Amino acid sequence: MKRMIVFALVVLMAGAVWGQNDKFTNAMLAVLQKSGEAQTFEEYQDAANSFARIAEAEKGEWTPLYYAALNNLMMSFMDIDPGQKEKLIELAQSQIDAGLKLKPEETELMVLKILSLYGRMALNPMDAMYLLGDVNTLIDRATQLNPDNPRIYLEQAEAMFNMPPEFGGGAKAALPLLEEAMEKFNIFVPDSPLAPNWGRDRCEILLRQAEEAVR
Amino acid sequence: MKRMAETLIILFLANVFCAAQVTIRGQVNDEDGLPLPGANIMLKGTYDGATTDTTGVFSFKTVESGRQTLMVSFIGYKTWEQEINLDDTLPPLNIVLEEQPGEIRAVVITAGAFDSGDLSRPVVLKPMDIATTPSAVGDIYGALTTLPGAQIVGNEGGLFVRGGEGYETKTFIDGMQVANPYMSKLPDLPTRSRFSPILFTGTTFSTGGYSAEYGQALSSAVNLRTTGLADQSQGSVSVMSVGVSGSYTHRWDKASLSGTVQYINMKPYYSIVRQNIDYIRYPEQIGGTVLFRQKYRKNGLLKVFGSFDRGTSTSSYSISGDGASPSLIAQNSSNYYLNAVYNDKLSQKWNVMTGLAMGLNGTNLGIDENKLTEKARSVDQRVTLTGCLSDKLKLRMGEEISSYSYNWSYYAHDSLQTYSAGFRFPDYALFAEPEININDRFVARAGVRGEYTSLTDEWQLVPRLSVAYHTGDYSQVSLAYGMFRQRPEDSYLLFSHDLQSEKATHLILNYQYELNDRIFRAEVYRKWYNNLVKYQSEFNPDPASYNNSGNGYAQGIELFWRDSRTIPDLDYWISYSYIHSERNYKDYQLARVPSFISTHTITSVAKYFWSRANTYIGLTYMHASPKRYYNPAQPYSEGDATKAYNDLSLNITWITPMLGSYCAFLLNISNLPGFEQVYGYHYSPNPDAGGNYTLYPIIPQSKRLIVIGGYFIF
Numbered sequence: 064m065k066r067m068i069v070f071a072l073v074v075l076m077a078g079a080v081w082g083q084n085d086k087f088t089n090a091m092l093a094v095l096q097k098s099g100e101a102q103t104f105e106e107y108q109d110a111a112n113s114f115a116r117i118a119e120a121e122k123g124e125w126t127p128l129y130y131a132a133l134n135n136l137m138m139s140f141m142d143i144d145p146g147q148k149e150k151l152i153e154l155a156q157s158q159i160d161a162g163l164k165l166k167p168e169e170t171e172l173m174v175l176k177i178l179s180l181y182g183r184m185a186l187n188p189m190d191a192m193y194l195l196g197d198v199n200t201l202i203d204r205a206t207q208l209n210p211d212n213p214r215i216y217l218e219q220a221e222a223m224f225n226m227p228p229e230f231g232g233g234a235k236a237a238l239p240l241l242e243e244a245m246e247k248f249n250i251f252v253p254d255s256p257l258a259p260n261w262g263r264d265r266c267e268i269l270l271r272q273a274e275e276a277v278r
Numbered sequence: 279m280k281r282m283a284e285t286l287i288i289l290f291l292a293n294v295f296c297a298a299q300v301t302i303r304g305q306v307n308d309e310d311g312l313p314l315p316g317a318n319i320m321l322k323g324t325y326d327g328a329t330t331d332t333t334g335v336f337s338f339k340t341v342e343s344g345r346q347t348l349m350v351s352f353i354g355y356k357t358w359e360q361e362i363n364l365d366d367t368l369p370p371l372n373i374v375l376e377e378q379p380g381e382i383r384a385v386v387i388t389a390g391a392f393d394s395g396d397l398s399r400p401v402v403l404k405p406m407d408i409a410t411t412p413s414a415v416g417d418i419y420g421a422l423t424t425l426p427g428a429q430i431v432g433n434e435g436g437l438f439v440r441g442g443e444g445y446e447t448k449t450f451i452d453g454m455q456v457a458n459p460y461m462s463k464l465p466d467l468p469t470r471s472r473f474s475p476i477l478f479t480g481t482t483f484s485t486g487g488y489s490a491e492y493g494q495a496l497s498s499a500v501n502l503r504t505t506g507l508a509d510q511s512q513g514s515v516s517v518m519s520v521g522v523s524g525s526y527t528h529r530w531d532k533a534s535l536s537g538t539v540q541y542i543n544m545k546p547y548y549s550i551v552r553q554n555i556d557y558i559r560y561p562e563q564i565g566g567t568v569l570f571r572q573k574y575r576k577n578g579l580l581k582v583f584g585s586f587d588r589g590t591s592t593s594s595y596s597i598s599g600d601g602a603s604p605s606l607i608a609q610n611s612s613n614y615y616l617n618a619v620y621n622d623k624l625s626q627k628w629n630v631m632t633g634l635a636m637g638l639n640g641t642n643l644g645i646d647e648n649k650l651t652e653k654a655r656s657v658d659q660r661v662t663l664t665g666c667l668s669d670k671l672k673l674r675m676g677e678e679i680s681s682y683s684y685n686w687s688y689y690a691h692d693s694l695q696t697y698s699a700g701f702r703f704p705d706y707a708l709f710a711e712p713e714i715n716i717n718d719r720f721v722a723r724a725g726v727r728g729e730y731t732s733l734t735d736e737w738q739l740v741p742r743l744s745v746a747y748h749t750g751d752y753s754q755v756s757l758a759y760g761m762f763r764q765r766p767e768d769s770y771l772l773f774s775h776d777l778q779s780e781k782a783t784h785l786i787l788n789y790q791y792e793l794n795d796r797i798f799r800a801e802v803y804r805k806w807y808n809n810l811v812k813y814q815s816e817f818n819p820d821p822a823s824y825n826n827s828g829n830g831y832a833q834g835i836e837l838f839w840r841d842s843r844t845i846p847d848l849d850y851w852i853s854y855s856y857i858h859s860e861r862n863y864k865d866y867q868l869a870r871v872p873s874f875i876s877t878h879t880i881t882s883v884a885k886y887f888w889s890r891a892n893t894y895i896g897l898t899y900m901h902a903s904p905k906r907y908y909n910p911a912q913p914y915s916e917g918d919a920t921k922a923y924n925d926l927s928l929n930i931t932w933i934t935p936m937l938g939s940y941c942a943f944l945l946n947i948s949n950l951p952g953f954e955q956v957y958g959y960h961y962s963p964n965p966d967a968g969g970n971y972t973l974y975p976i977i978p979q980s981k982r983l984i985v986i987g988g989y990f991i992f
Contacts, residue, residue, distance in 0.1 A: 090325045105316070105332070112318035112329040119349070120323050145843070146794050150353045188847055188887035191933075195940060200510040226892075232935070 090117055091126060091257050098134055104141055110134045118158070125162040125169060126257045132158035132175050133259075139182050152182045171259045173205040174214045181222060213247035217262045220244055224269055234269075234276035241270045300364045303337035304371030306330045306350060314375060317352035322359070340364070350375065403483075407849075408475040411883055412927035413898035415946055415985060418471045418481070419460075422500065423900075424881040426801070426836035426853040427485035430902040430923060431874045433957040433976050435468030436460055438874050439485050440805055441832025441859035442497025442782075445767055450492065450501040452581060452619045454635035455680060457656035461563075462589060462611035462641050466957075466976050467555075472587060472613060474538075477567065478502045486784040486803060487758025490709040490725030490742045491662065491674065496764040496782040496807075504583055507571045508534035518944075518987030519547050521563075532573040539566045553980045558606065559592035578622035588612045608644035613637070629664045631676075647691030654768070657681045674725075675710040684768045697819070699772040703733040705765075711742070719748035729763060733771070734778050738763060753791040760784050766811045773817075774824035781808040795843040805832040810863035830861030830869065850884035867913040873958050876902035876923070894931040900924070907959045911971055924953040941990040948983040 094117070098110035111134035118127035132155040139151035156179050162172045180198050184191040205215045220240035226232020244266050253260040306317045313334025320327030321340055328338040343364045348371075350358040355375040362368065403421060414420030419437050422428060429438040436444035449459035451473075460469040480503040484492075492499045513526040521542035528535050545560035565587030572580045590610040596603065619633040635658040643650040662676035683702030690697070711725030725742040740763060746756035763779040770777055786803040810828030818824075840851035856878055862869040880901045887894050904919035929946040949955065955978055961971035 086325075105329075108316040109329045112316070112327070113325075115318055115351075116320040116327045117325050119320060120325055147353075154353055188889055196509050196512070199512075203510065226935070 087117070087121055087124065088257060091130075095130065095257070098130060101134070101137075104138055104143070107134045107138045107141075111138065115158075118161075123165065125165045125172065128158045128162035128165075129172060129175065129259065132156075132162070132179070133261075136175065136178055136182060145186060148182070148186055152179050152186070155179050168208050170205040170209040170212045170215065173201050173208075174212065174218055174259075177201050177205075177215075177218050181218075211247055211251065213244050213251050213266070214259070214262050216240055216244035216247055217266050220266075220269065224273070234273040237269065238273040238277060241266060241273050245270055299339045299341055300343070300368070301337060301339050302348070302362075302364075302368060302371070303335075304373055306334045306336065306352070306373045306375060308355070308375055309377065314352055314355070317350055317355075317375065319348070319350050322347035322349050403481060405475055405478055405481075407883075407885070408481065410885060410894060410896050410929060410931060411898060412896045412929040412946060413881075413883075413900055413925060413948060415927075415948060415983065416475060418473065418475050418478075418500075418502070420470070421475070422481070422483050424851070424853060424883050424898065425483060425485075426799075426838050426855045426879075427498075428855075428879075429857075429874055429876060430879060430881075430900055430925075431957070432468055432923070432955060432978060433466045434874070435463070435470055437498055437500065439498035440803065440834065441807075441830070441857060441861070441872070441875065442805075443872075443874070446495065446497035446764065446782075448492070448495035448499050448764075450499065451583060451617055451635075452504055452633065453491070453501065453631065453662065454617045454619060454633045454660060455494070455656070455658040456615065456617075456635070457637045457654060457682065458613055458615075458639040461587075462609060462613075464591070464593070464607070464609060465595060467979060472565070472585065472615075473502070473567075477504055477569070477583075479505050485801075486805065487742070487744060487760050487786045489674075489723070490711045490727040490740075490760075491676065493678070493707050493709075493727055493729055493762075494680075494705070494764050496762050496780060497805075504569065504581060506579065506581075507532075507573060508536055508569075512991060514989060514991045516987055516989040519985055520544060534569075534571045536569040537566065538568075540564070551980055551982075551984070554977060555979055556594040556604070557591065558594060559590065559608075561589065561591035563587060563589035575622070578620065580618070580620045582616075582618045584614075584616045586612070586614045605646050606644070609641070611639075611641040613639045624663075627665050627667060631660075631662045631664070633660050634658070649689040651685075651687045651689075653685045655681075655683045670715045672713040672715075673710070674713070676708075678705075678707040678709075680705045680707075684772065686768075686772050699819070701733065701771055701775060703731070705732065706730040721746050731765060731779060733765070733775055736778060738779070749789075752793040753789070756788045756790075758784065758786045758788070769817065770811045770813065770824055773819050774821040776821065777811055777824055778809055778826050780810050780826075782806065783808075796841045797839070799836075799838040801836045803832075803834060803836075807831060807861065807863075810861065812863055813865060815865060828861070828863035828866075830859065830863060832857060832859035834858060847887040847889060848884065849886075850882065852882040853880070855879045870908070870917065871906050873906050873908065873917075876905055878903040892933045894929075894933075896929045896931075898925070898927045900926075905958055909971060910961055911965065911969075918959075920956050920958055921954070923955055923957070925955065926950050926953070936990070941988060944985070944987045944989065946983075946985040949978075949981060952981050 094110055094113040097113065101107045101110050111131050114127045114131035114134065118124070118131055121127060135151045135155040135158070139148045139155065156176070159172055159176050159179060163169065166172065177198055180194050184194050202215060202219060205212065220237045223232050223240055224234055224237040228235065248263045248266055306314045306319070308314055315330055315332045315334060317330045318327065319330070319336050319338070321342055324340065324342055326338060326340040326342065328336040330336045345361055345363050348360050348362050350373050352375055355377055358373055358375055403425070408414065408418055408421040409416060411421040411424055413424065419435065422437060423430060427439050431438050431444070434444055437447040438444050439447055449456045459472060461472055463469040482501040484499045486498065488499045508527045508529050511527060511529045513524070515524045516522065521540065523538060523540035525536060525538035542563040543560065548557060548560055565585065567583070567585040570582040574580065588611070592606065592608040594604045595607050596605070615637045617633065617635040619631065621629065621631050624630050637656040639654045641652045658678065658680040660676060660678045662674060665673045667673055681702070681704040683700065685698070685700035687696055687698035707727060707729045709725060709727040711723060713721065713723040715721050722745045723743070727740050727742065729738050729740065730736070740761040742760035744756060744758035746754055748754045762782045762784065765771065765779050766777045783806045784803065786801060788799065788801045791798045807830040809826040810830060812825055812828040814823040834855060834857035836856070837854045838851065842849035857875060858877065859871060859875050860869040861872050881898065883896070883898045885894060885896045900923070902923040904922050906917040906919055908917040909915060925948070927948045928950050929944065932943045933940060957976045960974045960976060962974070965971050
């Protein structure tokens with residue numbers, strides 16, 4: 064009987080731990096839903112805050128930091144005061160860096176970091192030449208660590224797409240990169256329900272535009 | 279026992295299901311009582327919380343109980359925390375968030391200092407700004423000349439700060455002395471920095487009142503911080519109308535190594551664009567730099583910086599200025615510099631920096647058949663400890679040992695004689711400087727530096743003091759006072775070893791307002807000079823003809839405005855300096871305005887990024903009011919004045935991707951409108967038959983300088 068009690072306690076504790084994880088996953092999924100439907104600044108803000116709260120409670124998890132940063136970056140790309148943009152990018156970068164501390168080789172976090180650097184470049188064009196070095200390092204490192212992450216290619220394609228055609232950018236130039244990204248999206252399977260799985264729709268839109276431009 | 283287990287399970291479940299829900303609600307405002315929408319409210323350690331709505335109101339439910347910590351965070355504000363007991367009935371909370379004192383808002387000593395650093399801080403000049411200032415053509419000192427306090431002295435180069443001569447500005451790399459930061463100079467032609475601006479991530483340009491850490495500088499200290507561990511392996515090649523250079527960087531996990539080689543030959547350019555100087559052999563220069571970085575332990579970083587350059591040219595130049603009997607001037611020079619600095623954390627509170635720097639500079643100057651040879655060697659060793667003893671108290675202290683030797687020889691062809699002279703002496707210095715944050719608004723730094731000069735066997739204690747006070751949210755006032763010493767110039771010490779150090783005392787009052795990428799500064803100062811060297815004539819070998827009886831003063835007002843916000847993609851700054859200065863030194867018979875002084879100096883730089891075309895456009899306009907020049911026949915006269923100096927320079931940089939990487943094309947034109955620029959006048963050394971000295975203008979080598987280049991990264 065004594066053994067029974069020990070067994071029961073182990074089950075209970077395991078249940079508690081499992082319950083904890085389940086609680087984490089469920090909470091994350093609920094906020095992910097909210098974040099996926101966000102349209103306005105306020106809605107993104109609400110999602111970013113919710114992820115930040117989970118990150119504060121779950122100090123060992125990188126995904127809440129990732130999504131908090133992603134939402135903050137989405138806000139920074141909206142039409143707001145440049146000072147506010149800078150603060151949001153700064154906050155996102157601190158969240159990404161905290162995530163990278165937990166998981167230094169996570170290419171999804173590197174993708175976000177690249178996105179944040181693009182944000183910085185748009186804000187301070189004079190610094191672009193300096194930041195380009197950082198972007199290239201991150202792209203190389205991420206491609207090396209996980210060549211199958213489609214978002215690495217999507218980021219590059221998007222940057223190429225937005226560059227004026229006279230300077231080697233534009234839809235046409237972005238086409239091969241978009242095709243590569245699409246190929247990767249086709250075979251991409253997220254590791255877990257919480258793993259980042261965005262960008263396919265955006266890739267499809269850009270690809271369609273690029274194909275039209277070529278035609 | 280089975281029942282016991284069941285009971286346990288039931289108890290556990292009961293605990294979950296019976297937990298009472300508590301509602302927490304309230305309002306978040308800033309210090310002015312305005313609602314803060316978007317603030318994040320959370321029960322620490324749980325997922326429970328909410329975001330404030332547009333009116334700053336929040337409300338959420340939780341199943342937690344007992345004592346919990348409620349936390350409120352919002353971008354740009356200090357995080358608010360308070361313990362609450364969920365078992366009690368909670369009234370609606372009224373939370374006030376305090377604004378975060380960002381780096382812009384922190385009180386720092388700004389009197390006399392222009393600091394620039396990494397990208398995230400409010401900076402005055404970034405490396406990119408230095409590299410793209412049109413009038414500077416890639417020269418660090420040229421770019422710093424666009425800041426208030428520096429004179430435009432086109433025939434010298436270097437930095438003439440607040441009534442000080444060029445040699446009164448000392449350059450430091452990562453805190454270590456650089457004895458010869460300028461290229462070897464030809465008469466009446468400006469020199470440039472040996473070092474490329476892209477080697478450095480940050481520059482501190484101090485126009486006075488600097489910390490006790492820096493010695494041997496009467497007027498100004500320029501501290502250049504080299505880059506850290508390189509980000510990535512990469513190579514680059516640049517091709518310019520005046521030369522080529524290539525660099526490669528390799529990055530390992532904990533170390534990086536970069537090397538740059540540069541070759542400059544003015545022949546192609548000078549063959550096309552006629553110069554005012556007649557070159558027999560066009561200036562040619564080869565140089566290189568090596569940067570090695572290695573990380574040790576958790577916080578240790580070793581930085582090694584090495585550079586070398588060799589240059590040569592032969593020109594026909596009239597020393598007397600009369601153009602009638604030109605001399606053949608053959609110059610060749612070489613310079614080697616090596617500096618190693620190690621930084622590490624000793625404990626939670628203490629950081630250590632130790633460094634060693636060595637320099638070797640040699641110049642051979644042939645003037646017709648005569649030969650002048652100079653050789654300078656310098657060694658500088660330093661240890662600095664920085665301790666953050668508490669939030670309020672920071673202490674910096676350290677020691678410095680330096681040794682400098684200088685040898686000079688002159689072979690006179692007429693007499694077939696060689697004259698030589700030289701000296702070598704070590705200097706020792708100790709300093710300690712506590713910085714006290716009296717409160718959030720008030721900081722004081724009081725330093726003392728003890729210096730021993732072995733040549734003259736002098737022990738001197740010099741004080742440095744500065745305070746800064748926050749007058750408003752974005753503005754502050756600071757005051758700096760300090761005494762500064764510097765050994766006399768090499769050419770005086772050669773012949774007289776009894777000369778004492780020259781002295782300057784600075785008093786500076788500064789006001790600074792900074793908000794959202796706009797900065798306004800105003801500074802007034804007064805500077806006293808003592809112990810300046812006086813002599814009867816230059817290069818006089820008689821030691822008795824030199825003494826320390828010279829003196830002088832300088833005072834002025836300086837204004838600076840920079841704005842990179844108002845117009846998107848446009849960044850501009852305007853500097854204005856007013857100075858009144860007189861000196862009685864060298865062979866002056868009375869206190870006079872030195873000939874490098876312009877009473878009014880205005881510089882403005884504008885840079886626009888035309889994003890549609892990936893093009894940077896930079897424009898500099900500089901104006902310096904007339905400078906004085908003196909007729910040797912009238913040693914007591916007020917002197918005459920040159921024309922005012924004007925310059926308008928332009929550069930265009932176009933960045934474009936190429937072969938999967940990037941490249942930049944550059945066009946730089948100095949003095950675009952072709953203003954007539956006269957820096958001063960020479961008088962012929964001997965009077966003509968009528969007893970008059972003839973005047974010859976000191977003018978630039980050519981009306982315009984055009985540089986075209988391409989920079990490729992691979």
